[in-house]
Amino acid sequence: MRHHNTKRKFxxxxxxxxxxxxxxxxxxxxxxKIKTTEPKAKELRPFxxxxxxxxxxxxxxxxxxxxxxxxxxxxxxxxxFEVVAPKYKDKKGGYTRVLKxxxxxxxxxxxxxxxxx
Numbered sequence: 001m002r003h004h005n006t007k008r009k010f011x012x013x014x015x016x017x018x019x020x021x022x023x024x025x026x027x028x029x030x031x032x033k034i035k036t037t038e039p040k041a042k043e044l045r046p047f048x049x050x051x052x053x054x055x056x057x058x059x060x061x062x063x064x065x066x067x068x069x070x071x072x073x074x075x076x077x078x079x080x081f082e083v084v085a086p087k088y089k090d091k092k093g094g095y096t097r098v099l100k101x102x103x104x105x106x107x108x109x110x111x112x113x114x115x116x117x
Contacts, residue, residue, distance in 0.1 A: 008043050021047050022071055028096075029076045029084060033115035041098045041114040052095045055085035084116065 010017060024044045027034050036044075051069065054062045058081060067077050088095050094117065101111040 008039055010040070010043075022069075025051065026070060026073055026076050028114060028116075029080050033113060035101070035111065035113050037104075038098070038100060038110040038112040041112040044114055045096050045098060049093060049095050051080065052085055052088060053093070055081050056089060058085070087116075 007017075010020065012020065020040070021044060024034065024036060024040060025048050028044065028048055051066055054066055063077065063081060066080065067074060070077055070080075097115055097117050099113045099115070101113060103109065104111050
């Protein structure tokens with residue numbers, strides 16, 4: 001039974017799921033808004049919001065932690081710390097929004113847009 005197992009597996013093993021969330025988070029940081037499937041957007045939300053909450057602290061230790069979670073992509077981490085996180089300095093949470101778009105014509109997958117508020 002799957003009691004209290006809330007994470008979605010997406011038919012991938014652990015490393016592939018980690019890489020998927022990593023690339024979605026990097027694209028969201030760079031573009032500010034991405035279009036993906038609804039389950040992926042809902043899984044990305046807590047991942048990226050935890051990163052933003054850590055980035056709001058702004059010290060060297062949290063910068064190293066965020067760099068390690070985003071697979072040593074220092075350009076995107078710099079944007080996260082200098083552009084994205086200061087916008088939410090006074091906000092306690094809820095940095096992203098998921099907008100449902102309907103189903104994809106090809107396979108009927110529910111689509112959504114995830115963006116920064």
